[in-house]
Amino acid sequence: MVMTGVLHDKNSGRRSFPSDKLAMLRKHPIFCDLESEAFDQLCRYAKHTTLKRGATLFSKGDPGNSLCAVISGTVKMSISSPDGRSAIFNLIGPGEIFGEIAVLDGQSRTADATANTNCEIFVIDRREFLPFVRSHPELAMKFIELLCAKLRWTSDQVEQVILQNLPGRLASALIRLADKHKLAPGDRTIAVTQQEISEMVGMTRESINKQLRVWATRKWVRLEHGAIVVLDAEPLQALVEAGSGSEGD
Amino acid sequence: MVMTGVLHDKNSGRRSFPSDKLAMLRKHPIFCDLESEAFDQLCRYAKHTTLKRGATLFSKGDPGNSLCAVISGTVKMSISSPDGRSAIFNLIGPGEIFGEIAVLDGQSRTADATANTNCEIFVIDRREFLPFVRSHPELAMKFIELLCAKLRWTSDQVEQVILQNLPGRLASALIRLADKHKLAPGDRTIAVTQQEISEMVGMTRESINKQLRVWATRKWVRLEHGAIVVLDAEPLQALVEAGSGSEGD
DNA sequence: CGGCACGTGTGATACAACTCACATTCGCTT
DNA sequence: AAGCGAATGTGAGTTGTATCACACGTGCCG
Secondary structure (H helix, E strand, O other), X not given: OOOOOEEEEOOOOOXXXXXXXXXXXXXXXXXXXOOHXXXXXXXXXXXXXXXXXXXXEEOOOOEOOEEEEEEEOOEEEEEEOOOOOEEEEEEEOOOOEEOHHHHHHOOEOOOXXXXXXXXXXXXXXXXXXXXXXXXXXXXXXXXXXXXXXXXXXXXXXXHHHHHOOHHHHHHHHHHHHHHXXXXXXXXXXXXXXXXXXXXXHOOOHHHHHHHHHHHHHOOXXXXXXXXXXXXXXXXXXXXXXXXXXXXXX | OOOOOEEEXXXXXXOOOOHHHHHHHHOOOOOOOOOHHHHHHHHHHOEEEEEOOOOEEEOOOOEOOEEEEEEEOOEEEEEEOOOOOEEEEEEEOOOOEEOHHHHHHOOEOOOEEEEOXXXXXXXXXXXXXXXXXXXXHHHHHXXXXXXXXXXXXXXXXXXXXXXXXXXXXXXXXXXXXXXXXXXXXXXXXXOOOHHHHHHHHOOOHHHXXXXXXXXXXXXXXXXXXXXXXXXXXXHHHHHHHOOOOXXXX
């Protein structure tokens, strides 16, 4: 199952790629140190695609033929069990890269990628990308750093899920998301639904909702539709550090 | 906290490194394609160290100054929460590499490393290792593959912990460990205590024991002291694939 | 050949989180 | 402005695991 729900494929992106969209990628840690010439060459390999909400980009187990980056919207990386439950690994926002694992090691995809909102993405074929990396060793080092960062993110997730109970896991997830989304320094708004958080954290939406309501009355968070605002990160951080102790929660 | 319980540090390993011990590392996917000359050079950078059971090699949060490899024995990668519980990420056996994340990205260590048995390890300093990688781009590609493999391992762990209940998680852990340890093709003996498995899986030893006993009466596994033998992997695999359905367990 | 630490085995009880079954609110589409 | 789907809010009842509190086996070390 690949590329269902694609609105339209633009031409392969040879010349005249919308340059404002590329500016964001140009600033990505992976590419920021690359010479302009090399970056332009990479862009000529890229395809620009638009997906509508709910569309599947690829599924777990598919061969990994392409590296992707989000231009606008968000892509959900998740897996689902046969009995219908699903777990979200990560939500990928504008300027972020995804799908790199399968591309780099040539194995199958580790998760499903679906458009969580309508979105524009940027796709590079493995056959063009790999030789490019080989001829740019400094890029390989950048990818090593990228993989390390993902590994830290995922290890954190294991740590929280194994060691913490509901309040701890939820607090930890909120903090991680707030750090990641950090748009403006003051703005702690996280654009996720309660259903989504519940799937990241591995607990039911109902349980998450009840805990969030408790915190809302304490003014630690404010609940909006499709978003959560972290008003006071301190007590949440304290909860995470205290381990799975209950202490009045 | 670094290097407590070190039995003795041999000299820095310049010349005359015990070559039988290196043979194992030479075969590691990371190094097997390296020219002998380069490999020898790397060995001259290495230090040989012996640790006794329980010794701490490094702790989560320490600066990551060295890359390590196990020669003999096993090293436990784990984290612990303030309330005393702990979670095991992985057990590193002979011929395996660990501590690469912090070395490669220059950040702090993501977990504690302790000697799970008396063991011999092989240590390379970051200051010597990084330049070596930079001057051997093919090695960088190998490390990318290594990181991808670790990421797959860790993602699997998240998937199981979030989606599965006790039987599913336990079955999944047993299968993963059996694949990893796979010494002889027929031998499905996993050298771990029930306590250790419980910490890998995030459930209590008691619960794990009760489930294992059920499977033992069904001849799916045999329990030994400090080890578990997988007799029939099929029904375990089926359990994992069925998701968290209970079906007579 | 103790003895002592570590690993294993097992039941009774408690509770955190799930399930199910709704009611409510929001925001978009027509 | 009406309607509808998606997101949120909430309670009563159920259950999977944790906790606690033991007893037993085994193997190593002095």
